[in-house]
Amino acid sequence: MLTPMLFSLQLYYAVTVLAFGKPFSNTGQQVQYRRCQEISIPMCKSIGYNMTQMPNQFNHQTQEEAGMEVHQFWPLVEINCSPDLRFFLCSMYTPICIADYPKPLPACRSVCERARAGCAPLMRQYGFEWPPNLDCDKLPVFGQPDQLCMDSNQTEQQQNNNAGSGFGSSSTVRPTGRRPPTLDHHSPSSRFACSCQCRAPFVPVASPDAQVGNVSHCTYPCRGLFMSSENHHFVTFWIGLWAVLCFMSTLVTVLTFLIDMHRFHYPERPIIFLSFCYLMVSGGYLIRLVVGHDPVACDGSAIRTGSSGSGPAAVCTVVFLLTYFFSMASSVWWVVLSLTWFLAAGLKWSNEAISSYSPYFHMFAWALPSVKTVAILALSAVDGDPISGICSVGNTDVSWLRWFVLGPLFAYLVLGVFFLMAGFVSLVRIHHIVKQQQGLSKIEKLEKLMVRIGIFSVLYTIPATILIGCYFYEQHYRVLWEMAITCQGPDCSLATGRAHHQPTKPEFSIAVLKYFMCLVVGITSGIWIWSPKTLDSWKRFCLRLCCCTPASRGDCRTIVGATTHGGKPLYVPTEAIIIKSHTDVSSGAGGASAGGYARHYPVNHL
Numbered sequence: 126m127l128t129p130m131l132f133s134l135q136l137y138y139a140v141t142v143l144a145f146g147k148p149f150s151n152t153g154q155q156v157q158y159r160r161c162q163e164i165s166i167p168m169c170k171s172i173g174y175n176m177t178q179m180p181n182q183f184n185h186q187t188q189e190e191a192g193m194e195v196h197q198f199w200p201l202v203e204i205n206c207s208p209d210l211r212f213f214l215c216s217m218y219t220p221i222c223i224a225d226y227p228k229p230l231p232a233c234r235s236v237c238e239r240a241r242a243g244c245a246p247l248m249r250q251y252g253f254e255w256p257p258n259l260d261c262d263k264l265p266v267f268g269q270p271d272q273l274c275m276d277s278n279q280t281e282q283q284q285n286n287n288a289g290s291g292f293g294s295s296s297t298v299r300p301t302g303r304r305p306p307t308l309d310h311h312s313p314s315s316r317f318a319c320s321c322q323c324r325a326p327f328v329p330v331a332s333p334d335a336q337v338g339n340v341s342h343c344t345y346p347c348r349g350l351f352m353s354s355e356n357h358h359f360v361t362f363w364i365g366l367w368a369v370l371c372f373m374s375t376l377v378t379v380l381t382f383l384i385d386m387h388r389f390h391y392p393e394r395p396i397i398f399l400s401f402c403y404l405m406v407s408g409g410y411l412i413r414l415v416v417g418h419d420p421v422a423c424d425g426s427a428i429r430t431g432s433s434g435s436g437p438a439a440v441c442t443v444v445f446l447l448t449y450f451f452s453m454a455s456s457v458w459w460v461v462l463s464l465t466w467f468l469a470a471g472l473k474w475s476n477e478a479i480s481s482y483s484p485y486f487h488m489f490a491w492a493l494p495s496v497k498t499v500a501i502l503a504l505s506a507v508d509g510d511p512i513s514g515i516c517s518v519g520n521t522d523v524s525w526l527r528w529f530v531l532g533p534l535f536a537y538l539v540l541g542v543f544f545l546m547a548g549f550v551s552l553v554r555i556h557h558i559v560k561q562q563q564g565l566s567k568i569e570k571l572e573k574l575m576v577r578i579g580i581f582s583v584l585y586t587i588p589a590t591i592l593i594g595c596y597f598y599e600q601h602y603r604v605l606w607e608m609a610i611t612c613q614g615p616d617c618s619l620a621t622g623r624a625h626h627q628p629t630k631p632e633f634s635i636a637v638l639k640y641f642m643c644l645v646v647g648i649t650s651g652i653w654i655w656s657p658k659t660l661d662s663w664k665r666f667c668l669r670l671c672c673c674t675p676a677s678r679g680d681c682r683t684i685v686g687a688t689t690h691g692g693k694p695l696y697v698p699t700e701a702i703i704i705k706s707h708t709d710v711s712s713g714a715g716g717a718s719a720g721g722y723a724r725h726y727p728v729n730h731l
Contacts, residue, residue: 161222166192168199169215178222182229183258191218193322207243209236216275217259233274237261324611326350328427335430337521338607344430345521347423350511351606351630357512361414364513364640368410371647375404378651385662391479392465395458396581396653398490402455403647409447410644413514416440422509422516430521431505441516445507446498449517449529452643453494456537459585461486463544466578471551497529512636523600531596538589545582552578577653584649588642595639599631606630 161176165188169177177188185191195218202211216232223230238261245255265272323329323343335344348357378400382389389397413421421441422429429441437445465486468474501507501518506529510520519526609629 161224162188164188164215164219166195166215166219168192168196168202168211169219172212172215174221176222176224177219181218181220182231183218185218188219194218201244201247204247206247207240210240210244213237213240214259221275228273231264231274233267233276234261234264235267236276237264322611327607327610330427338604338611340611343611345428345509345511347426347428347509348418348511348514352512352633352636356633360512360637360640361418361514363637364410364644365414367641367644367648368407368414371403371407371644372411374648374651375400375407378654379404381654381659381662384666388658388662390476391483392462392469392476393653394483395462395465395486395490396650399455399458399462400647400650402451402458403644403650405447405451406455407644407647409444409451410515412440412444412447418514422511422514424509428511428521429507429509429516431507437507437516441507441509442502445501445516445518448515449501450494450498453497453533454490455646456534456541456589457490457493459589460537460541460544461490463541463548467544467548467551470548470555497533501525501529513640519600523603526596526600531593531600534589534593534596538586538593542586545586549578549582581649581653584652585646588645588649592639592642595635595642598635599639602628602631 161178164170164175164177179188179191180186181191183191183194185194195214198210198214201207202214213232213236216236221230237259241255241259241261248255265274267274267276323337323340326346326349327337327340327343328346329342330344331342332344333341335342337343337345352360378397382397420438421444424430429437431437465479468479469476504525506518506522506525507516508518508520508522508525509516518529519531606629
């Protein structure tokens with residue numbers, strides 16, 4: 126059905142035809158009737174007319190092409206910055222088509238001016254100008270005799286507003302009764318409104334759940350996204366270098382603990398478990414280096430995602446478990462470490478008292494990452510990283526990155542720093558008390574402890590803070606990076622909320638820094654064992670290994686009265702035997718003397 130406005134236009138046209146005869150072109154030839162088509166663009170349906178013709182004045186050959194461009198203005202239409210905007214835009218991109226009227230029938234200049242007056246100030250607030258192709262001066266003025274145009278029927282608009290009915294056009298738009306939302310170029314509606322395409326290097330897929338920049342059936346490529354092949358090779362080398370160093374450092378730390386477990390007590394024992402976690406994390410990176418980028422992170426030409434339907438491969442799942450689970454567990458052990466320091470320094474708990482709660486520490490440190498890991502697997506949120514080739518979570522979905530990576534890391538860091546600062550303040554206070562009441566030796570031991578705690582805290586908090594900053598940078602700009610590829614055109618910046626000064630791809634240096642910070646804590650965790658005691662522990666361990674082989678017993682002596690658990694004599698190297706005394710000792714019972722005797726070593730010191 127035609128609106129009264131269109132009926133008036135047709136009546137005016139009918140009178141013109143009756144007065145002057147059939148319409149003719151400028152050449153005097155009778156024009157061909159236009160071929161109209163029904164409007165299929167969702168935003169332009171039910172605006173007062175339902176037929177249009179292509180191409181339009183912007184040379185869009187199909188409604189699909191016109192729809193991609195006109196939907197860029199959907200955020201402004203959605204917030205209702207002007208009740209005339211929707212009708213004006215549709216009159217430009219889907220011009221009205223009347224089968225027996227040959228001339229264009231644009232909107233009147235007053236419609237454009239009202240739309241511009243309502244929306245242009247809001248656009249300038251976010252750094253955008255009114256598009257030049259929508260210049261109001263190019264449109265005819267209402268009442269111009271040689272050019273018909275469409276304008277609002279104010280009487281009809283008021284009637285429709287009062288009656289609560291209308292066609293939804295800008296000339297008959299009713300107030301919604303709710304406060305229009307505030308335009309925010311960071312909100313999803315303003316970023317995702319632009320109708321875009323899955324362009325290369327993104328890969329079209331069959332799954333509707335796969336989405337890149339609000340483009341469905343689209344996913345990340347296996348590799349080559351946002352960087353050149355040379356940069357990709359450098360990232361592989363960079364990750365391999367730090368993964369090997371992290372693996373070696375943490376392996377030495379863990380082995381030192383295993384050969385001398387009695388040396389490491391609470392509150393510093395969580396450092397050992399933190400090192401073990403980074404040993405596993407570096408192992409996951411090394412598996413990726415050995416197996417390769419494609420078998421781990423790729424599903425054909427596309428990156429491996431849970432939405433692809435195939436699910437992660439076994440090697441991808443293993444890498445995910447090693448890198449994600451143990452990285453989260455290391456953060457929890459950092460909180461436990463800070464807590465135990467606070468209990469020891471702030472609340473004056475003894476080592477034995479803290480050790481009694483070790484089962485709860487382990488339950489807390491391993492249960493929290495387990496719950497998150499199971500949830501990620503259940504949600505099919507495991508995906509590959511097209512840059513590093515590591516399977517983790519949040520590489521292609523910003524929501525998963527925020528919930529499972531950025532949020533937990535930030536919470537663990539804040540909680541750990543709180544306990545750390547509280548414990549460190551208590552150590553400073555104790556330092557003043559001991560300095561006044563105790564001897565110099567205790568002061569030196571306390572100062573060494575404070576220095577070691579301070580150094581390790583700095584070496585953890587700085588990389589953790591930088592890593593969180595890298596993740597925050599990534600989640601903030603990733604959608605804009607995606608839409609810089611999927612949404613191309615002169616006016617796409619308005620719909621995507623991307624200003625001209627914002628980056629269209631990630632900084633390569635930040636990506637490299639992120640992978641370095643993922644592994645550097647494992648390297649620095651080894652400083653806790655850098656002491657002469659570590660050398661002594663390894664020396665005793667090597668001596669025990671030396672005397673465990675039958676071939677080496679010629680250089681060993683038997684310890685008097687000492688046997689192994691199997692009842693066999695216990696051997697130690699000759700140079701390790703310490704002569705305590707050569708003084709004759711008289712026996713009270715038999716009067717026999719013993720000239721020189723070997724010291725009896727405790728078994729746990731051999």
